Amino acid sequence: MKTQLEKLKDDAITAVKDLVSSPKLEELRIEYLGRKGKLASILKELPTLAVETRKEVGQFANEVKSAVELAFMEAEKAAQAIENESRIKSEWLDITAPGAEPEIGHLHLVTQAMEEVLHIFTRLGFSRSRHPEVEWGHYAFEALNVPKGHPARDEWETFFIAKDPENPEVAMYEDDNMAEMVLTPHTSNAQVREMEQSELPIRMININRTYRRQSDITHVPMFHQFEGLVIDKGITIADLKGTLDFFAQNFFGADRKTRLRPHHFRFTEPSFEIDITCDQCKGEGKIDGLKCRTCKEGWLELGGAGMVHPNVLQAGGVDPEEYSGFAFGWGVERTLMMKSGINVGDIRVLYKNDLRFLKQF
Numbered sequence: 060m061k062t063q064l065e066k067l068k069d070d071a072i073t074a075v076k077d078l079v080s081s082p083k084l085e086e087l088r089i090e091y092l093g094r095k096g097k098l099a100s101i102l103k104e105l106p107t108l109a110v111e112t113r114k115e116v117g118q119f120a121n122e123v124k125s126a127v128e129l130a131f132m133e134a135e136k137a138a139q140a141i142e143n144e145s146r147i148k149s150e151w152l153d154i155t156a157p158g159a160e161p162e163i164g165h166l167h168l169v170t171q172a173m174e175e176v177l178h179i180f181t182r183l184g185f186s187r188s189r190h191p192e193v194e195w196g197h198y199a200f201e202a203l204n205v206p207k208g209h210p211a212r213d214e215w216e217t218f219f220i221a222k223d224p225e226n227p228e229v230a231m232y233e234d235d236n237m238a239e240m241v242l243t244p245h246t247s248n249a250q251v252r253e254m255e256q257s258e259l260p261i262r263m264i265n266i267n268r269t270y271r272r273q274s275d276i277t278h279v280p281m282f283h284q285f286e287g288l289v290i291d292k293g294i295t296i297a298d299l300k301g302t303l304d305f306f307a308q309n310f311f312g313a314d315r316k317t318r319l320r321p322h323h324f325r326f327t328e329p330s331f332e333i334d335i336t337c338d339q340c341k342g343e344g345k346i347d348g349l350k351c352r353t354c355k356e357g358w359l360e361l362g363g364a365g366m367v368h369p370n371v372l373q374a375g376g377v378d379p380e381e382y383s384g385f386a387f388g389w390g391v392e393r394t395l396m397m398k399s400g401i402n403v404g405d406i407r408v409l410y411k412n413d414l415r416f417l418k419q420f
Contacts, residue, residue: 060108060116063101064123067091071127075134084138088131098124168420169283169409172395173266176285179309183302185264185287188257190249192268193220196239202251202374203326218242218270218280242270246286246388247326250367253288254375259382260291266391276353276405283391290367290377290384296329299364299385303333311335312399316342318358327365327386334358338397339404353404359397362389 071091075084091097102120105113166174177187191198199205200212210216220240249265257263265286274280289298300319307317316336324330336342337354344350344357353359364387369379396403401420403409408416 060101060104061119064098064116064120067097067101068123068126072130075130084131084134091127092124092131098127165420168401168417169392169395171420172391172398173283173285175310176306176391176394177264177266179306180264180285180287183262183305185262188249188253188263188265190246190252190265190267192243192270194241194243194248196241198248198251199241199243199245200239202371203247204368204370204374205325209325216272217244218272243267244271245269246284247386249286250288250326250371250386251375254290254372254377259377261288261384262291263288274407276407277359277393277396279392279406279410282393282406284362284388285391285394286386286388288367288384288386290372290382292382294366294383294385296366296385299366299387302385303364303387307335310394311397315397315399317361319364322363322365324363324365326368326371327363328368330363330365333361333364333387333389335361335397338399338401353396359393361394361397362387364388 071087074087074091089096093099098120105117105120108116181187196212199217200209205212218241220242246265246267246269249263249267253261253263253265263286265288266283267286268281269284270281271278272280287302289302303317303319307315315338318334319331320334322330322332335358337344337351337357337359339353340346340351340357342357344355351357365385367384367386372379372382372384392406392409395401395409396406
């Protein structure tokens with residue numbers, strides 16, 4: 060048996076010399092030292108030996124096992140060293156080289172514009188207020204001095220959601236205006252809501268989504284507006300013009316010109332359209348001799364403004380004999396189109412989700 064054990068030791072040590080793979084070494088270790096391996100097979104005969112011989116052979120078997128285990132251990136270290144060296148070569152990394160920055164997104168161009176608008180008006184003391192974009196007809200129309208039958212309440216202009224005469228809020232009113240639910244066509248619904256909810260004086264800016272059945276170069280069915288409302292004692296058109304001039308100079312730059320053009324809105328009196336010189340044609344109305352497809356005549360309408368109509372003040376519970384105010388509502392996307400350097404000639408481009416366009420901003 061000693062001869063068998065000696066031969067097993069020599070065979071095992073010889074077998075591991077040329078192996079450089081850890082998995083193969085493990086297979087060989089199991090073959091020689093496993094529970095059913097060659098060493099265990101030889102030691103099965105140990106109980107058949109005489110007592111005197113059994114002790115001597117058992118001690119020798121332990122020496123053989125230790126020698127084989129040591130051989131496997133050294134072979135494993137050598138194999139691990141070779142594998143580590145190979146990994147170092149294949150996975151070498153120059154830690155002094157500039158790292159690859161992960162690609163991250165950024166705010167959409169329209170969101171950036173809304174934040175800039177809010178920042179400018181905050182400097183004038185305006186506070187942001189949020190109001191519904193799915194609105195009752197009362198706040199979207201009736202409280203804004205827009206009666207039934209007005210073209211703005213036509214189904215071809217406004218997205219109507221439903222009519223619910225059973226709504227408990229309807230009982231507050233003599234007719235069913237509150238039962239009429241719409242996707243608000245303007246942020247002006249915030250005016251009466253703000254007067255009902257806030258204490259005077261009011262200096263509010265509301266930025267929200269609005270919806271209209273229009274789609275062309277300067278219109279999309281869903282767009283954003285920012286609505287300003289100021290109510291206090293002694294407010295005049297001069298305050299309105301000064302506020303809008305401050306915004307225009309800070310958002311568009313000192314070289315751009317704006318104008319107030321008389322207009323008619325049901326909820327302001329007097330009313331104005333606010334125009335700005337077109338950034339596409341630089342106010343010329345033509346590009347390379349052809350009519351500018353964005354503005355047609357050198358000026359582009361940004362939105363409406365005016366002094367809050369006495370009827371709207373009354374609808375909000377404010378005495379028009381004691382207080383006055385102004386309001387304005389501009390489209391965020393259209394305002395953004397006219398910002399110097401943006402060079403967006405079609406508002407619909409903003410919502411095409413083309414990364415080649417969006418990554419420029």
